[in-house]
Amino acid sequence: MSTAFLTLDGISKRFDPRLTLGDRIAARFGATVEDRPVRAVTEVSLTINPGETLGLVGESGCGKSTLGRIVAGILPPTAGTVTIDGEPVLQNGRKVTTRVQTVFQDPFASLDPRMRIGDTVAEGPIAHGLVTKANAVDYVRGWLQRVGLEPEFAGRYPHQFSGGQRQRVAIARALAMQPDLLVCDEPVASLDVSIQAQIINLFLELRRDLGITCLFISHDLGVVRHVSDRVAIMYLGRIVEVGSTEQIYRDPKHPYTRALLDSVPRLVLEDDALVEFNAITGEIPSPLAPPPGCTFHPRCPLAVDACRRDVPALMADGTDRLVACHVRAMERNNTETTTRENDR
């Protein structure tokens, strides 16, 4: 779509391990040394519309955080481009925009323990000329108030805050840069439930008032459902399904999405109803040696021969949903053929 605000085009990221000394010597002498790159992200293309929140869901090791870092311009991709409004986020491996900012999972690690939080929040805006040093104090107080903290807290250090308050500081720091796009990498995962609700509410409110576009990364399907307009599901470095939140949760098409949704424990309120889980069998394969074809096929109940051979492409299913699954594609073709024959 031409209206897309953020565009990811063919993003791949591989991490090459450093060769050991022995291997390097062997390579120098012409031996073929086996290097085993980790393919963290493979050929991901996605768009986010202005003002939209896209939830990015997957289990550990699926590459969702790596993708988030690439979008935020923290990591350069091995291949592909990220553009905001047509402008690239990275040029020659360097971030060239302040329009995207990040909120990280762990507010204990993302704030400098030896800096007053006021200085932490002011640092970026001063460096980029968004505010003069003279006006920085008022500017910071304004943002602290905006995220629900007392303006007087500016003089305090991170250790004087609880986890939820620190996450508010981290959000204030990101917002003080006046970004158009916020990358949130598991922003509530390390918080207690009651605090998590406070931060989710803050997030919903800020998004509404400031009209920020957001990439919301989480493993928590409940949280993602609550905050996202659209959802992308990732498995072993690839996007397997993208669609509106309602479509994905009501009628998942990819077998992995379905299995993932089935695995989530639900709040059981009926008497003596011990729910049965439709657990996915097996484990997530190592990204060092992903299976050939569709990477989900060893765990997939629907897998056919094609799945073991070819990587399925992400294809539209007639609506604005995209699914990467051979079996679903075949089902769709069959129904289309029958409809056509019936029309005849």
Added chain:
Amino acid sequence: MSAPLLEVRDLRTHFFTRAGVVKAVDGVSFTLERGQVLGLVGESGSGKSVTGFSLLGLVDPPGRIVGGSIRLDGEELVGMPLDELRRLRGRQIAMVFQDPMMTLNPVLTVGAQMTLAIRAHEKVTGVAARERAASVLTRVGIPDAAARLDAYPHEFSGGMRQRVAIAIAMTHSPGLIVADEPTTALDVSIQAQILHEMRELSRESGTALVWISHDLATVSSVAERIMVMYAGRLVEEGPTSTVLRDPRHPYTRGLLDSLPATARPGQELRQVPGNTPSLLALPPGCPFAPRCVRASERCVVDPEHSVDAVRAFRCHHPLERAA
């Protein structure tokens, strides 16, 4: 009716730190029947893990059980000499931790540590112990168990490691297993497998479980009874479905309302204001009062436990029961 498997009365575990006395567990009482699964929920600092550790006498200084009684199968555990306690641990009561590496020794093969655990309590030959170990590993769903005995913990994935830890806990079919956030560190698909397996194992062998978790949904899918803790105290206790469907304590209600699952997507969640209090500076009376919308002057006096038909709660101003 026979005596309950576990009877905890007025348990108090305090930590004597330089900053003051932290009353991590302060007057917790409950009973657990044989084969029953009890969920213990609360946020960080609520004392749920310390309660679990206290049951096995695993509280390290500066912490100490300062009062109360824990009777397992009629035997008093509080004040029991360490060598007697060690005789019980592993055989009658076992623990599964959030991080399986709390259980596993990284420099021993899984087989070696499992045979050690078996021979600690039973006089069997090494070969017989190894066979037992392989059969327990098979029961927790580890494929090719006999061969995997020679692998080291780092050669297992996170989910498999947790299965090994569970296998070690199950080895002697103890009457009680305390599981402290056993699936929190795992991915949802693996969590679902482990939840399913632990429930089956407990059903087959009649092992009772104390399932400690911050996740109400997980607890609601495994536990028959649920206890909600706040700031070292039990605030509500009863059959899981009753407590979660129709909570009487405002804190339980607040926890449920905080879950995105209970709200319409995109809508503001009903949140509990404020933060969990520091255990060093607890407010007088009900510790939840400063965050509670229903609080009144009466709440400066600690409420007693009240009991309705099926459950206990601790509040001067309980929520009305739904019809």
